[in-house]
Amino acid sequence: MTIGEITVSGVSKRFRLERNRPSSLKEAILRLGRNKDVDDFWVLRDVDFHIEPGTFFGLIGHNGSGKSTLLRLMANIHRPTAGEITTEGRMSALLELGSGFHPDLTGRENVFLNGAMLGLTRKHMADAMDDIIEFSGIGDFIDEPVKIYSSGMYVRLGFAVAVNVDPEILLVDEVIAVGDEEFQRRCMDHMNMLRERGTTIVLVSHNAALMRSLCDRVGWLDHGQLLELGDADHVIDAYLEHVSSGGGNTLTTRD
Amino acid sequence: MLTLSPSARKSVNLIIHFAERESKSRYKRSLLGWFWSFANPLTTVAVYSFVFGVVYNAQPPVTANGNAENFGLFLFTGLIAWSVFTGVVTGCMGWLQGVSDLRKKIYFPTETALLGGAVANAIQTALEAVVLLVIMALFANISWTAVFLVFSLLLTMAFALGIGFIVAVLNARYRDIQYLIGVLIGVGFFLVPIVYPPSLLDRDDVPEIGRQFVTWNPPALFVEIARDGVYFLQTPDPLKLLVAAAWAVGTFTVGWFYFRARSMEISEEP
Numbered sequence: 001m002t003i004g005e006i007t008v009s010g011v012s013k014r015f016r017l018e019r020n021r022p023s024s025l026k027e028a029i030l031r032l033g034r035n036k037d038v039d040d041f042w043v044l045r046d047v048d049f050h051i052e053p054g055t056f057f058g059l060i061g062h063n064g065s066g067k068s069t070l071l072r073l074m075a076n077i078h079r080p081t082a083g084e085i086t087t088e089g090r091m092s093a094l095l096e097l098g099s100g101f102h103p104d105l106t107g108r109e110n111v112f113l114n115g116a117m118l119g120l121t122r123k124h125m126a127d128a129m130d131d132i133i134e135f136s137g138i139g140d141f142i143d144e145p146v147k148i149y150s151s152g153m154y155v156r157l158g159f160a161v162a163v164n165v166d167p168e169i170l171l172v173d174e175v176i177a178v179g180d181e182e183f184q185r186r187c188m189d190h191m192n193m194l195r196e197r198g199t200t201i202v203l204v205s206h207n208a209a210l211m212r213s214l215c216d217r218v219g220w221l222d223h224g225q226l227l228e229l230g231d232a233d234h235v236i237d238a239y240l241e242h243v244s245s246g247g248g249n250t251l252t253t254r255d
Numbered sequence: 256m257l258t259l260s261p262s263a264r265k266s267v268n269l270i271i272h273f274a275e276r277e278s279k280s281r282y283k284r285s286l287l288g289w290f291w292s293f294a295n296p297l298t299t300v301a302v303y304s305f306v307f308g309v310v311y312n313a314q315p316p317v318t319a320n321g322n323a324e325n326f327g328l329f330l331f332t333g334l335i336a337w338s339v340f341t342g343v344v345t346g347c348m349g350w351l352q353g354v355s356d357l358r359k360k361i362y363f364p365t366e367t368a369l370l371g372g373a374v375a376n377a378i379q380t381a382l383e384a385v386v387l388l389v390i391m392a393l394f395a396n397i398s399w400t401a402v403f404l405v406f407s408l409l410l411t412m413a414f415a416l417g418i419g420f421i422v423a424v425l426n427a428r429y430r431d432i433q434y435l436i437g438v439l440i441g442v443g444f445f446l447v448p449i450v451y452p453p454s455l456l457d458r459d460d461v462p463e464i465g466r467q468f469v470t471w472n473p474p475a476l477f478v479e480i481a482r483d484g485v486y487f488l489q490t491p492d493p494l495k496l497l498v499a500a501a502w503a504v505g506t507f508t509v510g511w512f513y514f515r516a517r518s519m520e521i522s523e524e525p
Contacts, residue, residue: 015523025431076362079519093361100361102354104280116272117363119265 003089004053004168004200011083013044043069044224054198058215066224067204089168103147114161128164136160163190174205273371300327316452319488320396332486333449336477339411341440346372347419348426348433358522365518403484410503411477417510424517447475473502
């Protein structure tokens with residue numbers, strides 16, 4: 001595999017929703033031997049695709065279509081129930097507000113912690129620190145615990161770290177919608193810069209206009225299945241048509 | 256540094272990071288800081304020395320040179336191994352809980368949080384061990400057998416981590432585990448000969464099985480090896496060394512594989 005490549009082969013993900021899940025050992029013991037009251041909820045079913053290095057890839061779909069779960073699987077946060085995902089290269093992920101920050105640590109300590117999690121040395125992070133502080137624009141707050149940060153500061157610092165660690169793969173889950181206009185513009189600029197450098201970027205969103213302006217290729221997920229995959233314009237048109245015909249706004253319910 | 260694979264180096268960095276955090280954050284907002292880490296063992300030693308040494312007037316076993324008989328020292332020697340065991344087992348549950356939110360948002364090898372906590376515990380224990388050895392040296396009751404204290408502490412650490420890995424995973428699901436462990440530790444303190452010498456059980460009215468249990472349960476073996484090394488200054492029974500090592504390696508291995516098999520599920524706990 002070459003660096004920046006992502007292969008998703010036959011991936012399914014099941015979450016078990018245990019109804020009346022025993023919350024204590026006592027209950028668990030009392031219920032031994034009885035059938036578990038579980039609902040299997042397949043968030044993804046047999047998803048298969050491949051992302052070439054350097055592609056700006058978008059995942060689109062309505063709420064609950066499984067796109068965020070797929071991103072989490074790529075980020076190795078969950079393990080697929082079936083199938084396999086392989087990624088090659090250093091991966092940086094921005095999954096949600098304050099991805100991967102520990103509330104009690106200061107911004108600076110969190111930057112080092114994040115670096116360690118990405119496999120970067122302290123020295124590397126120390127060198128990148130000025131850029132990160134500058135990019136995030138949070139100034140002296142870098143030495144305050146992140147739990148006192150505003151949501152905007154959280155996201156700005158998170159994004160600043162994610163893009164300043166020379167990722168070879170960047171996973172982004174609509175977080176950029178949180179910052180102000182100015183910050184959003186900077187994010188776009190930076191993502192474009194990373195794209196030019198050859199970074200593979202996977203963006204999850206249901207903002208069709210944003211996807212159209214950024215992505216080369218788009219995958220459309222619907223109820224955990226990959227409906228279409230291809231050129232951004234083509235897939236987004238199909239998706240929008242589906243949404244306007246009223247098919248897109250139903251929340252997924254249990255199968 | 257040794258040549259490590261990138262993923263091993265990443266794990267080492269993370270372990271250092273978590274160890275640092277554990278050591279620093281523990282007494283962050285306290286004036287006396289590290290002093291508190293000694294307060295707990297010292298009060299335990301003081302209280303039990305008073306109750307057993309003064310109130311009951313119990314005679315501690317004779318030391319090697321015959322002039323360090325002190326109930327406090329006898330206790331401290333046993334307590335040092337026991338507190339590694341309890342500190343790491345209960346610590347593991349907290350260390351895992353402490354990173355569980357983080358783990359839902361970013362991938363990292365979760366075991367590094369537990370290993371990092373264990374490193375912090377080891378540093379703290381090393382300080383206690385130095386204090387113990389200095390006191391023993393002042394009583395001129397010291398010998399090369401002190402290596403058995405180190406050996407005992409390493410085995411205790413491995414054994415405790417093995418148990419800790421398992422209970423941490425279980426505790427992520429059922430929070431009862433931490434209370435259950437608290438109770439078991441309270442009972443264990445008296446089932447391990449810490450406040451009494453095992454020879455006290457060499458009586459006809461003590462059932463054989465009780466005597467065997469108090470002699471052969473793993474923490475008791477660790478305590479005895481530590482005591483042989485710095486209190487009695489003798490080489491421990493080779494059979495006991497072997498059994499203790501087997502318990503430590505076996506438990507660590509089982510715990511490690513159990514943790515590795517289950518650690519990906521932790522991010523799915525609600």
